Amino acid sequence: MGKISNEELLQNLVDKFGDKISQLGDPYGLLTIETTREELISVLSYLKTEQQFIHLTDITAIHYPELAKPFGVIYHIHSLAKGIRIRVKVFLAADDVHIPTAVELWDGANWMERETYDFFGVIFDGHPDLRRILNVDDMTVFPMRREFPLEDPNRIDKKDYFFGR
Amino acid sequence: MHNHLLITDNDPQSELSTLNLGPTHPATHGVFQNVLQLDGERIVSGVSTIGYIHRAFEKIAEHRPFYQITPLTDRLNYCSSPINNMGWHMTVEKMLGIEMPKRVDYMRVIVMELARIADHIVCNGVLGVDTGAFTGFLYMMQWREHIYEIYEEICGSRLTTNIGRIGGFERNFNQIAFDKIRKLLTDFPPVLREFEALFNRNRIFVDRTKDVAPVTAETALSYSWSGPILRATGVDYDVRAQEPYSSYQDFDFEVPVGTNGDVYNRFLVRNEEMWQSLRMIEQALDKISKEDPNIFHAPVPEFYLPPKEEVYNNMEALIYHFKIVMGEIDTPTTEVYHAVEGANGELGFYLVNDGGRSPYRLHFRRPSFINYQMYAPMSRGMVLSDAIINMSSLNVIAGELDA
Numbered sequence: 001m002g003k004i005s006n007e008e009l010l011q012n013l014v015d016k017f018g019d020k021i022s023q024l025g026d027p028y029g030l031l032t033i034e035t036t037r038e039e040l041i042s043v044l045s046y047l048k049t050e051q052q053f054i055h056l057t058d059i060t061a062i063h064y065p066e067l068a069k070p071f072g073v074i075y076h077i078h079s080l081a082k083g084i085r086i087r088v089k090v091f092l093a094a095d096d097v098h099i100p101t102a103v104e105l106w107d108g109a110n111w112m113e114r115e116t117y118d119f120f121g122v123i124f125d126g127h128p129d130l131r132r133i134l135n136v137d138d139m140t141v142f143p144m145r146r147e148f149p150l151e152d153p154n155r156i157d158k159k160d161y162f163f164g165r
Numbered sequence: 166m167h168n169h170l171l172i173t174d175n176d177p178q179s180e181l182s183t184l185n186l187g188p189t190h191p192a193t194h195g196v197f198q199n200v201l202q203l204d205g206e207r208i209v210s211g212v213s214t215i216g217y218i219h220r221a222f223e224k225i226a227e228h229r230p231f232y233q234i235t236p237l238t239d240r241l242n243y244c245s246s247p248i249n250n251m252g253w254h255m256t257v258e259k260m261l262g263i264e265m266p267k268r269v270d271y272m273r274v275i276v277m278e279l280a281r282i283a284d285h286i287v288c289n290g291v292l293g294v295d296t297g298a299f300t301g302f303l304y305m306m307q308w309r310e311h312i313y314e315i316y317e318e319i320c321g322s323r324l325t326t327n328i329g330r331i332g333g334f335e336r337n338f339n340q341i342a343f344d345k346i347r348k349l350l351t352d353f354p355p356v357l358r359e360f361e362a363l364f365n366r367n368r369i370f371v372d373r374t375k376d377v378a379p380v381t382a383e384t385a386l387s388y389s390w391s392g393p394i395l396r397a398t399g400v401d402y403d404v405r406a407q408e409p410y411s412s413y414q415d416f417d418f419e420v421p422v423g424t425n426g427d428v429y430n431r432f433l434v435r436n437e438e439m440w441q442s443l444r445m446i447e448q449a450l451d452k453i454s455k456e457d458p459n460i461f462h463a464p465v466p467e468f469y470l471p472p473k474e475e476v477y478n479n480m481e482a483l484i485y486h487f488k489i490v491m492g493e494i495d496t497p498t499t500e501v502y503h504a505v506e507g508a509n510g511e512l513g514f515y516l517v518n519d520g521g522r523s524p525y526r527l528h529f530r531r532p533s534f535i536n537y538q539m540y541a542p543m544s545r546g547m548v549l550s551d552a553i554i555n556m557s558s559l560n561v562i563a564g565e566l567d568a
Contacts, residue, residue: 027499027500027501028259028260028499028501028502030501030502032500054386055386055389055391055402056389057389057504057511057513057530058513058515058528058530060515060528062517062525062526063526074515076502076513076515076530080386080400080402080407083407083408085502087502106387106388106389107384107387107388107539108387108388108389108390108535108538109389110538111534111535111538112389112535115534119223132216133215133216134215134216134219134567134568135216135219136216143221143224144223144224148224150221150224150225150227150228
Protein backbone atom coordinates (compact mmCIF):
# COMPACT_ATOMS: atom_id res chain seq x y z
CA MET A 1 0.00 0.00 0.00
CA GLY A 2 2.26 2.69 -1.22
CA LYS A 3 1.45 6.31 -1.60
CA ILE A 4 -0.26 7.41 -4.77
CA SER A 5 0.09 10.72 -6.54
CA ASN A 6 -2.77 12.85 -7.80
CA GLU A 7 -1.74 12.13 -11.40
CA GLU A 8 -1.80 8.37 -10.90
CA LEU A 9 -5.14 8.53 -9.14
CA LEU A 10 -6.61 10.69 -11.87
CA GLN A 11 -5.23 8.34 -14.52
CA ASN A 12 -6.86 5.39 -12.76
CA LEU A 13 -10.17 7.23 -12.66
CA VAL A 14 -9.95 8.26 -16.30
CA ASP A 15 -9.08 4.68 -17.34
CA LYS A 16 -12.11 3.45 -15.49
CA PHE A 17 -14.69 6.12 -16.24
CA GLY A 18 -13.45 7.87 -19.38
CA ASP A 19 -15.26 11.09 -20.07
CA LYS A 20 -17.80 10.52 -17.31
CA ILE A 21 -15.46 12.40 -15.01
CA SER A 22 -13.53 15.57 -15.60
CA GLN A 23 -10.74 17.17 -13.65
CA LEU A 24 -11.33 20.56 -12.06
CA GLY A 25 -7.70 21.04 -11.05
CA ASP A 26 -5.94 20.27 -7.82
CA PRO A 27 -5.96 23.44 -5.71
CA TYR A 28 -3.49 23.16 -2.83
CA GLY A 29 -2.73 19.57 -3.78
CA LEU A 30 -6.28 18.28 -3.39
CA LEU A 31 -7.40 16.56 -6.57
CA THR A 32 -10.86 17.78 -7.56
CA ILE A 33 -13.01 15.94 -10.07
CA GLU A 34 -16.48 16.48 -11.36
CA THR A 35 -18.86 13.71 -12.31
CA THR A 36 -22.49 13.31 -13.15
CA ARG A 37 -25.11 12.19 -10.70
CA GLU A 38 -25.73 9.05 -12.76
CA GLU A 39 -22.11 8.03 -12.32
CA LEU A 40 -21.69 9.34 -8.78
CA ILE A 41 -22.34 6.14 -6.88
CA SER A 42 -20.12 4.04 -9.14
CA VAL A 43 -17.33 6.60 -8.82
CA LEU A 44 -17.67 6.71 -5.05
CA SER A 45 -17.82 2.94 -4.68
CA TYR A 46 -14.84 2.54 -7.02
CA LEU A 47 -12.91 5.00 -4.87
CA LYS A 48 -13.97 3.24 -1.69
CA THR A 49 -13.45 -0.39 -2.67
CA GLU A 50 -10.58 -0.23 -5.15
CA GLN A 51 -8.68 2.89 -4.16
CA GLN A 52 -9.12 2.54 -0.37
CA PHE A 53 -10.87 5.84 0.15
CA ILE A 54 -12.56 4.44 3.21
CA HIS A 55 -13.07 7.64 5.19
CA LEU A 56 -15.85 9.94 4.08
CA THR A 57 -14.64 13.22 5.47
CA ASP A 58 -17.49 15.47 4.55
CA ILE A 59 -20.48 16.13 2.34
CA THR A 60 -21.63 19.63 1.73
CA ALA A 61 -23.12 21.78 -1.00
CA ILE A 62 -22.64 25.14 -2.61
CA HIS A 63 -25.01 27.42 -4.49
CA TYR A 64 -24.04 29.46 -7.58
CA PRO A 65 -27.33 31.11 -8.60
CA GLU A 66 -25.94 32.39 -11.91
CA LEU A 67 -24.89 28.99 -13.26
CA ALA A 68 -27.05 26.74 -15.42
CA LYS A 69 -26.57 24.02 -12.83
CA PRO A 70 -26.56 26.09 -9.67
CA PHE A 71 -26.22 23.46 -6.96
CA GLY A 72 -22.93 21.72 -6.38
CA VAL A 73 -22.73 18.79 -3.99
CA ILE A 74 -19.20 18.30 -2.74
CA TYR A 75 -17.73 15.12 -1.27
CA HIS A 76 -14.39 15.06 0.50
CA ILE A 77 -13.06 11.54 0.74
CA HIS A 78 -9.86 10.42 2.39
CA SER A 79 -7.71 7.37 1.91
CA LEU A 80 -6.09 6.82 5.29
CA ALA A 81 -3.79 4.09 3.97
CA LYS A 82 -2.51 6.10 1.03
CA GLY A 83 -2.63 9.43 2.81
CA ILE A 84 -4.45 11.22 0.02
CA ARG A 85 -7.72 13.09 -0.25
CA ILE A 86 -10.00 13.66 -3.19
CA ARG A 87 -12.86 16.07 -3.76
CA VAL A 88 -15.77 14.94 -5.91
CA LYS A 89 -18.30 17.45 -7.19
CA VAL A 90 -21.65 16.97 -8.83
CA PHE A 91 -23.64 19.88 -10.19
CA LEU A 92 -27.43 19.83 -10.27
CA ALA A 93 -30.06 21.84 -12.09
CA ALA A 94 -32.31 24.11 -10.06
CA ASP A 95 -35.55 22.40 -11.09
CA ASP A 96 -34.23 18.90 -10.38
CA VAL A 97 -32.16 18.94 -7.22
CA HIS A 98 -31.96 15.18 -6.84
CA ILE A 99 -28.88 13.09 -6.23
CA PRO A 100 -28.48 9.47 -5.14
CA THR A 101 -27.58 8.88 -1.51
CA ALA A 102 -24.23 7.56 -0.35
CA VAL A 103 -25.62 5.98 2.82
CA GLU A 104 -25.13 2.48 1.42
CA LEU A 105 -21.42 3.17 1.13
CA TRP A 106 -20.85 5.03 4.37
CA ASP A 107 -23.21 5.08 7.35
CA GLY A 108 -21.74 8.45 8.24
CA ALA A 109 -23.24 9.99 5.12
CA ASN A 110 -26.63 9.95 6.81
CA TRP A 111 -26.41 13.13 8.87
CA MET A 112 -24.12 14.89 6.40
CA GLU A 113 -26.78 14.46 3.73
CA ARG A 114 -29.51 15.53 6.11
CA GLU A 115 -27.54 18.68 6.88
CA THR A 116 -27.05 19.35 3.17
CA TYR A 117 -30.75 18.85 2.56
CA ASP A 118 -31.62 21.06 5.50
CA PHE A 119 -29.57 24.00 4.26
CA PHE A 120 -29.66 23.67 0.48
CA GLY A 121 -32.72 21.59 -0.30
CA VAL A 122 -30.70 18.94 -2.11
CA ILE A 123 -32.80 15.78 -2.15
CA PHE A 124 -30.84 12.59 -1.67
CA ASP A 125 -32.82 9.82 -3.35
CA GLY A 126 -32.87 6.64 -1.33
CA HIS A 127 -31.91 8.29 1.93
CA PRO A 128 -33.57 6.40 4.80
CA ASP A 129 -34.55 9.42 6.87
CA LEU A 130 -34.28 12.69 4.96
CA ARG A 131 -35.54 15.19 7.52
CA ARG A 132 -34.28 18.57 8.63
CA ILE A 133 -31.57 18.25 11.22
CA LEU A 134 -30.43 21.60 12.62
CA ASN A 135 -33.33 23.85 11.67
CA VAL A 136 -36.87 23.55 12.93
CA ASP A 137 -39.02 20.96 11.20
CA ASP A 138 -41.67 23.38 9.94
CA MET A 139 -39.20 25.68 8.22
CA THR A 140 -40.16 26.19 4.59
CA VAL A 141 -36.96 27.67 3.13
CA PHE A 142 -33.44 26.40 2.63
CA PRO A 143 -31.39 29.04 4.39
CA MET A 144 -27.95 28.52 2.85
CA ARG A 145 -29.19 29.31 -0.63
CA ARG A 146 -27.80 32.60 -1.78
CA GLU A 147 -31.14 34.32 -2.20
CA PHE A 148 -32.00 33.82 1.46
CA PRO A 149 -30.96 36.95 3.37
CA LEU A 150 -28.96 36.75 6.57
CA GLU A 151 -31.23 39.27 8.23
CA ASP A 152 -34.55 40.87 7.52
CA PRO A 153 -33.74 43.06 4.48
CA ASN A 154 -36.22 45.70 5.63
CA ARG A 155 -34.12 46.57 8.64
CA ILE A 156 -32.74 50.08 8.32
CA ASP A 157 -30.99 50.46 11.66
CA LYS A 158 -27.92 48.65 10.35
CA LYS A 159 -27.63 50.44 7.00
CA ASP A 160 -24.20 51.90 6.46
CA TYR A 161 -24.79 54.83 4.13
CA PHE A 162 -21.20 55.94 4.32
CA PHE A 163 -19.63 52.84 2.81
CA GLY A 164 -22.69 51.40 1.18
CA ARG A 165 -22.62 48.08 2.97
CA MET B 166 -53.87 -9.45 8.13
CA HIS B 167 -53.70 -9.76 11.88
CA ASN B 168 -51.88 -6.54 12.57
CA HIS B 169 -54.54 -5.55 15.06
CA LEU B 170 -53.36 -8.38 17.26
CA LEU B 171 -49.93 -6.81 17.70
CA ILE B 172 -49.39 -4.33 20.45
CA THR B 173 -48.26 -1.07 18.94
CA ASP B 174 -45.93 1.32 20.65
CA ASN B 175 -48.75 3.69 21.46
CA ASP B 176 -50.98 0.99 22.86
CA PRO B 177 -51.69 1.38 26.58
CA GLN B 178 -50.80 -2.29 26.98
CA SER B 179 -47.34 -1.73 25.50
CA GLU B 180 -44.56 -2.57 27.88
CA LEU B 181 -42.23 0.04 26.42
CA SER B 182 -41.87 3.38 28.05
CA THR B 183 -40.71 6.57 26.39
CA LEU B 184 -38.06 8.66 28.02
CA ASN B 185 -37.04 12.12 26.98
CA LEU B 186 -33.37 12.27 27.82
CA GLY B 187 -32.73 15.95 27.49
CA PRO B 188 -32.69 18.57 26.02
CA THR B 189 -31.69 19.80 29.44
CA HIS B 190 -30.57 17.01 31.64
CA PRO B 191 -27.77 17.25 34.18
CA ALA B 192 -26.17 14.04 32.96
CA THR B 193 -25.84 15.03 29.35
CA HIS B 194 -23.60 18.10 29.87
CA GLY B 195 -25.11 20.12 27.09
CA VAL B 196 -28.19 20.54 24.99
CA PHE B 197 -28.86 17.06 23.68
CA GLN B 198 -32.23 15.44 23.29
CA ASN B 199 -32.69 11.75 22.78
CA VAL B 200 -36.14 10.24 22.77
CA LEU B 201 -35.56 6.73 24.01
CA GLN B 202 -37.87 3.74 23.99
CA LEU B 203 -37.11 1.75 27.08
CA ASP B 204 -37.94 -1.82 27.95
CA GLY B 205 -37.35 -1.66 31.65
CA GLU B 206 -33.86 -0.30 31.85
CA ARG B 207 -32.76 -1.34 28.37
CA ILE B 208 -32.91 0.97 25.39
CA VAL B 209 -34.89 -0.47 22.51
CA SER B 210 -34.50 2.45 20.18
CA GLY B 211 -33.54 6.07 20.25
CA VAL B 212 -33.90 9.14 18.14
CA SER B 213 -31.53 12.07 18.51
CA THR B 214 -32.76 15.60 18.01
CA ILE B 215 -30.10 18.21 17.55
CA GLY B 216 -29.92 21.84 16.55
CA TYR B 217 -31.07 23.48 19.79
CA ILE B 218 -28.23 25.98 19.70
CA HIS B 219 -27.80 26.30 15.97
CA ARG B 220 -26.46 29.78 15.28
CA ALA B 221 -26.07 29.79 11.50
CA PHE B 222 -22.30 30.26 11.56
CA GLU B 223 -21.87 29.23 7.97
CA LYS B 224 -24.38 31.83 6.82
CA ILE B 225 -22.90 34.53 9.04
CA ALA B 226 -19.42 33.69 7.75
CA GLU B 227 -20.51 34.53 4.21
CA HIS B 228 -21.07 38.10 5.35
CA ARG B 229 -17.97 38.68 7.41
CA PRO B 230 -14.37 39.48 6.50
CA PHE B 231 -11.91 36.71 7.20
CA TYR B 232 -10.51 38.09 10.43
CA GLN B 233 -14.00 38.43 11.91
CA ILE B 234 -14.72 34.73 11.43
CA THR B 235 -12.24 33.77 14.14
CA PRO B 236 -14.71 34.60 16.94
CA LEU B 237 -17.26 32.35 15.27
CA THR B 238 -14.85 29.42 15.40
CA ASP B 239 -14.40 30.03 19.15
CA ARG B 240 -17.97 29.06 19.67
CA LEU B 241 -17.78 25.71 17.90
CA ASN B 242 -15.93 23.58 20.41
CA TYR B 243 -15.77 26.01 23.30
CA CYS B 244 -13.75 23.62 25.43
CA SER B 245 -10.77 23.97 23.10
CA SER B 246 -11.34 27.23 21.23
CA PRO B 247 -7.65 27.87 20.43
CA ILE B 248 -7.50 24.80 18.19
CA ASN B 249 -10.44 26.14 16.19
CA ASN B 250 -8.86 29.61 16.01
CA MET B 251 -5.55 28.23 14.80
CA GLY B 252 -7.27 25.93 12.32
CA TRP B 253 -9.09 28.88 10.81
CA HIS B 254 -5.97 31.06 10.63
CA MET B 255 -4.07 28.26 8.97
CA THR B 256 -6.86 27.72 6.45
CA VAL B 257 -6.73 31.35 5.37
CA GLU B 258 -2.94 31.35 5.35
CA LYS B 259 -2.93 28.23 3.22
CA MET B 260 -5.28 29.94 0.78
CA LEU B 261 -3.13 33.09 0.69
CA GLY B 262 0.08 31.09 0.48
CA ILE B 263 1.62 32.61 3.60
CA GLU B 264 4.59 30.76 5.03
CA MET B 265 4.79 31.01 8.81
CA PRO B 266 8.05 31.56 10.68
CA LYS B 267 9.02 28.50 12.71
CA ARG B 268 8.62 30.34 15.98
CA VAL B 269 4.99 31.13 15.23
CA ASP B 270 4.38 27.50 14.34
CA TYR B 271 5.83 26.40 17.67
CA MET B 272 3.83 28.99 19.58
CA ARG B 273 0.74 27.65 17.87
CA VAL B 274 1.66 24.10 18.79
CA ILE B 275 1.93 25.17 22.43
CA VAL B 276 -1.47 26.85 22.36
CA MET B 277 -3.15 23.97 20.56
CA GLU B 278 -1.70 21.32 22.83
CA LEU B 279 -2.71 23.32 25.91
CA ALA B 280 -6.22 23.40 24.50
CA ARG B 281 -6.15 19.67 23.88
CA ILE B 282 -5.12 19.05 27.49
CA ALA B 283 -7.87 21.37 28.73
CA ASP B 284 -10.46 19.57 26.62
CA HIS B 285 -9.35 16.10 27.68
CA ILE B 286 -9.29 17.18 31.33
CA VAL B 287 -12.95 18.08 31.08
CA CYS B 288 -13.91 14.94 29.18
CA ASN B 289 -12.09 12.46 31.37
CA GLY B 290 -12.96 14.33 34.55
CA VAL B 291 -16.63 14.28 33.66
CA LEU B 292 -16.43 10.61 32.81
CA GLY B 293 -15.33 10.13 36.39
CA VAL B 294 -18.25 12.23 37.65
CA ASP B 295 -20.73 10.18 35.64
CA THR B 296 -19.38 6.97 37.11
CA GLY B 297 -19.69 8.41 40.60
CA ALA B 298 -16.27 9.89 41.39
CA PHE B 299 -16.25 13.65 41.78
CA THR B 300 -12.76 13.91 43.23
CA GLY B 301 -10.78 13.37 40.06
CA PHE B 302 -12.82 15.95 38.23
CA LEU B 303 -12.21 18.71 40.76
CA TYR B 304 -8.58 17.77 41.15
CA MET B 305 -8.00 18.03 37.41
CA MET B 306 -10.24 21.05 36.95
CA GLN B 307 -7.82 23.35 38.75
CA TRP B 308 -5.35 22.63 35.95
CA ARG B 309 -7.83 23.58 33.33
CA GLU B 310 -8.16 26.82 35.27
CA HIS B 311 -4.37 27.14 35.11
CA ILE B 312 -4.46 26.63 31.35
CA TYR B 313 -7.13 29.32 31.09
CA GLU B 314 -4.81 31.64 32.97
CA ILE B 315 -2.16 30.92 30.35
CA TYR B 316 -4.66 31.89 27.65
CA GLU B 317 -5.32 35.08 29.57
CA GLU B 318 -1.64 35.93 29.50
CA ILE B 319 -1.46 35.19 25.78
CA CYS B 320 -4.62 36.82 24.50
CA GLY B 321 -6.59 38.30 27.38
CA SER B 322 -9.58 36.03 27.41
CA ARG B 323 -10.38 32.62 28.75
CA LEU B 324 -13.15 30.61 27.15
CA THR B 325 -13.84 32.11 23.75
CA THR B 326 -10.27 33.02 23.20
CA ASN B 327 -9.92 34.54 19.73
CA ILE B 328 -6.19 33.81 20.01
CA GLY B 329 -3.96 34.96 17.21
CA ARG B 330 -4.48 36.67 13.91
CA ILE B 331 -4.27 35.65 10.30
CA GLY B 332 -0.52 35.76 9.83
CA GLY B 333 0.61 35.05 13.36
CA PHE B 334 -0.21 36.24 16.86
CA GLU B 335 -1.48 39.64 17.90
CA ARG B 336 1.26 39.90 20.51
CA ASN B 337 4.24 37.98 21.74
CA PHE B 338 4.02 35.57 24.66
CA ASN B 339 5.11 37.44 27.77
CA GLN B 340 7.38 36.09 30.46
CA ILE B 341 4.47 35.28 32.78
CA ALA B 342 2.96 33.11 30.06
CA PHE B 343 6.21 31.18 29.67
CA ASP B 344 6.51 30.86 33.46
CA LYS B 345 2.98 29.51 33.70
CA ILE B 346 3.59 27.02 30.90
CA ARG B 347 6.75 25.87 32.71
CA LYS B 348 4.77 25.51 35.90
CA LEU B 349 2.22 23.39 34.08
CA LEU B 350 4.98 21.16 32.75
CA THR B 351 6.45 20.58 36.20
CA ASP B 352 3.34 20.48 38.38
CA PHE B 353 0.68 18.93 36.19
CA PRO B 354 2.32 15.51 35.48
CA PRO B 355 2.13 14.39 39.14
CA VAL B 356 -1.55 15.34 39.18
CA LEU B 357 -2.22 13.44 35.98
CA ARG B 358 -0.33 10.46 37.36
CA GLU B 359 -2.48 10.55 40.49
CA PHE B 360 -5.58 10.86 38.35
CA GLU B 361 -4.55 7.76 36.45
CA ALA B 362 -3.77 5.96 39.68
CA LEU B 363 -7.23 6.86 40.91
CA PHE B 364 -9.06 5.55 37.85
CA ASN B 365 -7.10 3.23 35.62
CA ARG B 366 -7.30 0.18 37.87
CA ASN B 367 -10.19 1.33 40.02
CA ARG B 368 -12.57 -1.61 40.28
CA ILE B 369 -15.74 0.47 40.22
CA PHE B 370 -14.60 2.60 37.32
CA VAL B 371 -13.34 -0.33 35.27
CA ASP B 372 -16.55 -2.27 35.84
CA ARG B 373 -18.59 0.68 34.66
CA THR B 374 -16.55 1.43 31.55
CA LYS B 375 -14.86 -1.73 30.30
CA ASP B 376 -16.72 -3.36 27.40
CA VAL B 377 -19.32 -0.63 27.50
CA ALA B 378 -20.23 0.55 24.02
CA PRO B 379 -17.42 -1.20 22.16
CA VAL B 380 -17.03 -0.12 18.55
CA THR B 381 -15.12 -1.95 15.87
CA ALA B 382 -12.71 -0.06 13.66
CA GLU B 383 -14.81 -0.94 10.64
CA THR B 384 -17.98 0.57 12.10
CA ALA B 385 -16.15 3.63 13.34
CA LEU B 386 -14.68 4.29 9.90
CA SER B 387 -18.01 3.73 8.23
CA TYR B 388 -19.48 6.37 10.52
CA SER B 389 -16.62 8.74 9.61
CA TRP B 390 -15.38 8.90 13.16
CA SER B 391 -12.13 10.67 13.85
CA GLY B 392 -10.10 11.75 16.83
CA PRO B 393 -9.56 9.94 20.14
CA ILE B 394 -12.69 7.82 19.82
CA LEU B 395 -11.56 6.50 16.43
CA ARG B 396 -8.08 5.84 17.77
CA ALA B 397 -9.64 3.95 20.67
CA THR B 398 -10.91 1.45 18.12
CA GLY B 399 -7.36 0.82 16.92
CA VAL B 400 -7.12 3.08 13.87
CA ASP B 401 -4.00 5.23 14.09
CA TYR B 402 -5.39 8.20 12.18
CA ASP B 403 -4.22 11.49 13.57
CA VAL B 404 -4.14 14.55 11.32
CA ARG B 405 -1.05 15.82 13.15
CA ALA B 406 0.86 12.72 12.10
CA GLN B 407 -0.68 12.07 8.72
CA GLU B 408 -0.81 15.59 7.29
CA PRO B 409 1.41 17.67 9.56
CA TYR B 410 0.49 21.33 9.80
CA SER B 411 2.10 24.05 11.89
CA SER B 412 5.41 22.14 11.86
CA TYR B 413 4.12 19.10 13.73
CA GLN B 414 6.61 17.12 11.64
CA ASP B 415 9.39 18.63 13.78
CA PHE B 416 7.99 17.05 16.92
CA ASP B 417 8.58 13.67 18.40
CA PHE B 418 5.29 12.22 19.58
CA GLU B 419 3.31 9.04 19.52
CA VAL B 420 -0.27 8.40 18.45
CA PRO B 421 -1.87 6.28 21.17
CA VAL B 422 -4.40 3.72 20.00
CA GLY B 423 -6.83 1.46 21.84
CA THR B 424 -8.08 -1.98 20.96
CA ASN B 425 -11.84 -2.41 21.13
CA GLY B 426 -13.13 1.15 21.21
CA ASP B 427 -15.08 0.89 24.45
CA VAL B 428 -15.47 3.70 26.96
CA TYR B 429 -12.45 2.52 28.93
CA ASN B 430 -10.25 2.57 25.83
CA ARG B 431 -11.36 6.08 24.98
CA PHE B 432 -10.52 7.18 28.51
CA LEU B 433 -7.04 5.66 28.27
CA VAL B 434 -6.40 7.13 24.83
CA ARG B 435 -7.30 10.62 26.05
CA ASN B 436 -5.08 10.28 29.11
CA GLU B 437 -2.17 9.19 26.96
CA GLU B 438 -2.79 12.06 24.56
CA MET B 439 -2.40 14.46 27.46
CA TRP B 440 1.04 12.97 28.13
CA GLN B 441 1.94 13.34 24.48
CA SER B 442 0.71 16.93 24.49
CA LEU B 443 2.91 17.70 27.48
CA ARG B 444 5.84 16.19 25.60
CA MET B 445 5.13 18.38 22.61
CA ILE B 446 4.82 21.54 24.71
CA GLU B 447 8.18 20.78 26.29
CA GLN B 448 9.78 20.27 22.88
CA ALA B 449 8.14 23.43 21.57
CA LEU B 450 9.58 25.49 24.44
CA ASP B 451 13.04 24.13 23.64
CA LYS B 452 12.64 24.93 19.97
CA ILE B 453 11.32 28.41 20.68
CA SER B 454 14.34 29.21 22.82
CA LYS B 455 16.52 28.71 19.72
CA GLU B 456 14.49 31.14 17.59
CA ASP B 457 14.53 34.92 17.44
CA PRO B 458 12.42 35.93 20.48
CA ASN B 459 10.90 38.94 18.70
CA ILE B 460 9.13 37.08 15.92
CA PHE B 461 5.48 36.45 16.58
CA HIS B 462 3.95 36.97 13.15
CA ALA B 463 4.83 36.56 9.51
CA PRO B 464 6.04 39.61 7.54
CA VAL B 465 2.78 39.96 5.61
CA PRO B 466 1.47 43.47 6.35
CA GLU B 467 -1.22 43.21 3.68
CA PHE B 468 -2.93 40.36 5.57
CA TYR B 469 -1.85 40.74 9.18
CA LEU B 470 -4.00 43.16 11.13
CA PRO B 471 -1.49 45.63 12.62
CA PRO B 472 -1.44 46.50 16.34
CA LYS B 473 -3.48 49.56 17.24
CA GLU B 474 -0.56 51.70 18.43
CA GLU B 475 1.06 51.27 15.02
CA VAL B 476 -2.18 52.16 13.28
CA TYR B 477 -2.17 55.46 15.12
CA ASN B 478 1.50 56.26 14.57
CA ASN B 479 2.52 54.69 11.29
CA MET B 480 1.08 55.51 7.91
CA GLU B 481 1.66 52.12 6.28
CA ALA B 482 0.02 50.38 9.20
CA LEU B 483 -2.95 52.72 8.94
CA ILE B 484 -3.32 52.00 5.23
CA TYR B 485 -3.14 48.25 5.71
CA HIS B 486 -5.48 48.43 8.65
CA PHE B 487 -8.01 50.28 6.52
CA LYS B 488 -7.63 47.91 3.58
CA ILE B 489 -7.97 44.80 5.72
CA VAL B 490 -10.96 46.09 7.66
CA MET B 491 -12.72 47.35 4.54
CA GLY B 492 -11.94 44.21 2.56
CA GLU B 493 -9.86 45.91 -0.13
CA ILE B 494 -7.20 43.19 -0.12
CA ASP B 495 -6.97 40.95 -3.18
CA THR B 496 -7.45 37.29 -2.39
CA PRO B 497 -7.32 34.40 -4.84
CA THR B 498 -10.42 32.84 -6.35
CA THR B 499 -10.00 29.29 -5.22
CA GLU B 500 -11.11 26.63 -2.79
CA VAL B 501 -9.19 25.08 0.03
CA TYR B 502 -9.79 22.34 2.56
CA HIS B 503 -7.66 22.39 5.66
CA ALA B 504 -7.97 19.98 8.54
CA VAL B 505 -6.51 20.15 12.02
CA GLU B 506 -6.67 17.58 14.75
CA GLY B 507 -9.25 19.05 17.08
CA ALA B 508 -9.71 17.65 20.56
CA ASN B 509 -12.62 15.56 19.28
CA GLY B 510 -11.32 14.68 15.87
CA GLU B 511 -10.67 16.06 12.46
CA LEU B 512 -11.80 19.67 12.39
CA GLY B 513 -11.97 20.72 8.76
CA PHE B 514 -12.52 24.07 7.11
CA TYR B 515 -13.75 24.04 3.53
CA LEU B 516 -13.37 27.54 2.21
CA VAL B 517 -14.54 28.63 -1.22
CA ASN B 518 -13.34 32.10 -2.06
CA ASP B 519 -14.33 34.36 -4.92
CA GLY B 520 -11.79 37.07 -4.21
CA GLY B 521 -14.22 39.17 -2.23
CA ARG B 522 -14.30 40.54 1.26
CA SER B 523 -15.84 37.44 2.82
CA PRO B 524 -15.81 33.76 1.91
CA TYR B 525 -18.18 32.72 -0.85
CA ARG B 526 -18.86 29.61 1.16
CA LEU B 527 -17.40 28.29 4.35
CA HIS B 528 -18.18 24.87 5.68
CA PHE B 529 -16.99 23.51 8.99
CA ARG B 530 -16.39 19.80 9.19
CA ARG B 531 -17.32 19.46 12.82
CA PRO B 532 -16.14 16.26 14.46
CA SER B 533 -18.79 16.33 17.20
CA PHE B 534 -21.58 16.46 14.63
CA ILE B 535 -20.21 13.52 12.70
CA ASN B 536 -19.20 11.48 15.74
CA TYR B 537 -22.54 11.95 17.48
CA GLN B 538 -24.71 10.42 14.76
CA MET B 539 -23.75 6.96 15.85
CA TYR B 540 -24.96 7.62 19.38
CA ALA B 541 -28.59 6.57 18.94
CA PRO B 542 -27.85 3.44 16.87
CA MET B 543 -25.14 2.31 19.26
CA SER B 544 -27.34 2.85 22.31
CA ARG B 545 -29.68 0.10 21.18
CA GLY B 546 -29.61 -2.72 23.69
CA MET B 547 -27.65 -0.75 26.23
CA VAL B 548 -28.87 0.00 29.72
CA LEU B 549 -29.63 3.64 30.34
CA SER B 550 -26.77 4.24 32.75
CA ASP B 551 -24.27 2.92 30.20
CA ALA B 552 -25.73 5.18 27.54
CA ILE B 553 -25.04 8.15 29.81
CA ILE B 554 -21.35 7.40 30.22
CA ASN B 555 -21.14 6.53 26.55
CA MET B 556 -22.27 10.05 25.76
CA SER B 557 -19.71 11.50 28.17
CA SER B 558 -16.91 9.56 26.57
CA LEU B 559 -17.87 10.67 23.06
CA ASN B 560 -17.25 14.20 24.39
CA VAL B 561 -19.83 15.78 22.14
CA ILE B 562 -19.78 19.54 22.55
CA ALA B 563 -23.13 21.14 21.81
CA GLY B 564 -21.61 24.21 20.18
CA GLU B 565 -19.68 22.13 17.71
CA LEU B 566 -22.59 19.77 17.14
CA ASP B 567 -25.03 22.51 16.20
CA ALA B 568 -22.70 25.04 14.60
